[in-house]
Amino acid sequence: MATGSLNQYIQFVERVYRTGQGNILARLLSLRDEHVANKNLRSSDIASLVEGNCVAPLDEIVVCHLLCLKALHMYDYMEAYNSQSHCVTAVVKLLQNQKEENWCLPLMYTVCLDLRLVAQKAEATSPQSNGKILEKAAESLLACFRVCAADNRTSDDDTKRLGMLNLVNQLLKVYFRINKLHLCKPLIRAIDSSPFKDQFPLAQQITYRYFVGRKAMFDSDYRSADEFLSFALENCHRKSSKNKRLILTYLIPVKMLLGFMPSKALLEKYDLLQFWDLVSAVKNGNLRGIDQVMEDHESFFIRAGIYLIVEKLKITAYRNLFRKVYLAENSHQIEIASFQAALQIMGQEDVDSDETQCIVANLIYDGKIKGYISYQHKKVVVSKQNAFPPLSSLY
Known part of the structure; x- marks a missing residue:
């Protein structure tokens, strides 16, 4: 349908709908299909041409789709978002009307994906929105999710619940983008309790x-x-x-x-060599090295959202450094001053005895060292068995 008149397009959509061809219908109403380049679909009188040629609510879906195409051609992403949002609302009506079938799920997947992508475009051109457009888009996606989740039929073939995971993935992408991770919890619970979770x-x-x-x-x-x-x-x-x-x-x-x-x-x-120097620094307890890596690759870690996680590896570096001291001393009673000296060698020149004790205390509390601090003798007394448990056993 990259060419052809608007009437031909409408008739084709209507025929595909009446014959229940979900995948083809989804393609005909996708913003990523070749038909979007067809100039004939950008009529100035879309609504009157569609109405009367399509049954409800298909007519509404087609009108909204064509209006969205028209807005995208004009680079009016906010108008495109509004049209696509109405399109999803009309698809919700369609799904609600189809009580005993789910062949329209591919159409739902397509219009919901397109809504998210158009919402991202609208966000990018409306900096003052601050995530509000995507948040509204998520509400539309949730309306589809509720229709699917409310289908109580147990038949594997025609239940709409088979569409839940696709929608949850779209919602997770939105919530991660706008940093609303607390909203993920009920969605995760819904999937984990689904009898179809292994069939997706x-x-x-x-x-x-x-x-x-x-x-x-x-x-x-x-x-x-x-x-x-x-x-x-x-x-x-x-x-x-x-x-x-x-x-x-x-x-x-x-x-x-x-x-x-x-x-x-x-x-x-x-192509993840940003981590290699970090690996070496953590293994050797090289605190100066960790600071250097985090400075050199700061933008990569921040962009990926892992800066704070990487920073936690400092605790692992402390543990590895103190383990080296323990092995070198070959004793279960180690002077606090020995740990302090190791910290100073590894770049923390201004660390004092109290700070060193605080670091050791935190490692003991986290289970990374088995032992206790003897404040009277200014020593760390570690367990004679497994003084530094494997990190994999701690979580």
């Missing part, structure tokens, strides 16, 4: 685990973050290097917090 397409499951893994990372649940992000990486298409790099950007610092360091070959393969 693998690509959707990968996207879901990627976002849930990132949320777990921000919640300091590193064990869960490792599990979800590892699933996403292991099941990601082998040729999707870009997606694998994205997953590894979050999985690598999580693995490092759990005590597993990536190889240089892996970092080179996925």
Whole structure:
């Protein structure tokens, strides 16, 4: 339909709808299909031409789609967003009318994805919005989600609940973009309790685990973050290097917090050498080195949203440095002054005895050192068994 008259387009959409061809209908109402280049679809009298030629609420969907196309051609992203938002509302009506079938799910996926993309464009051209447009878009996506979640039929073939994960992934993308991660919780609960959670397409499951893994990372649940992000990486298409790099950007610092360091070959393969100097510094307890890495690659860590997570690796560096002191002293009673000297050698020249004791106390509290501080003798007394437990056992 890259060419042809508006009437031909409308008739084709109507015929596809009447014959229940969901995938073709989705393509005909997508903002990313070749028909968007057809100048004949930008009529000045769209509503009157559509009405009477399409059944309700399909007529409303088609009108909104064409008005959105027209607005995009004029680079009026706010008007395009409003039209696409009305389009999604009309699709909600369509889904509600179809009580015993779900063949329109591909159409729902398409209009919802387009709404998110148009909302992002509108946000980019309306800096004063500050996330409000995307927040409103999320409300439209939630209306679709509720229709799907309310379908109580147990048949695997025609339940609309099979559309839930696609919508949840769209919503997660919005909430991460506008930094409203607390809104993810009920969505995650809904998917985890769904009887269809293992029947969703693998690509959707990968996207879901990627976002849930990132949320777990921000919640300091590193064990869960490792599990979800590892699933996403292991099941990601082998040729999707870009997606694998994205997953590894979050999985690598999580693995490092759990005590597993990536190889240089892996970092080179996925163009993530920003982490290599960090790996070396953390392993050796080189605090000056960590500060240098964070300064050199500050924009990368901030852009990825992992700056604070990477900063937590300083605690691991303290633990590794103090373990070196413990091995060098070969004693279960170590002078606080020995730890203080190690800190000074590694770049913290102005650290005093009280600060050193505070660092040790925090490591003991976190379980990274098994022992206690004898303030009377200014010594750290560590356990004779497993004084520095493996990091992987702590989370």
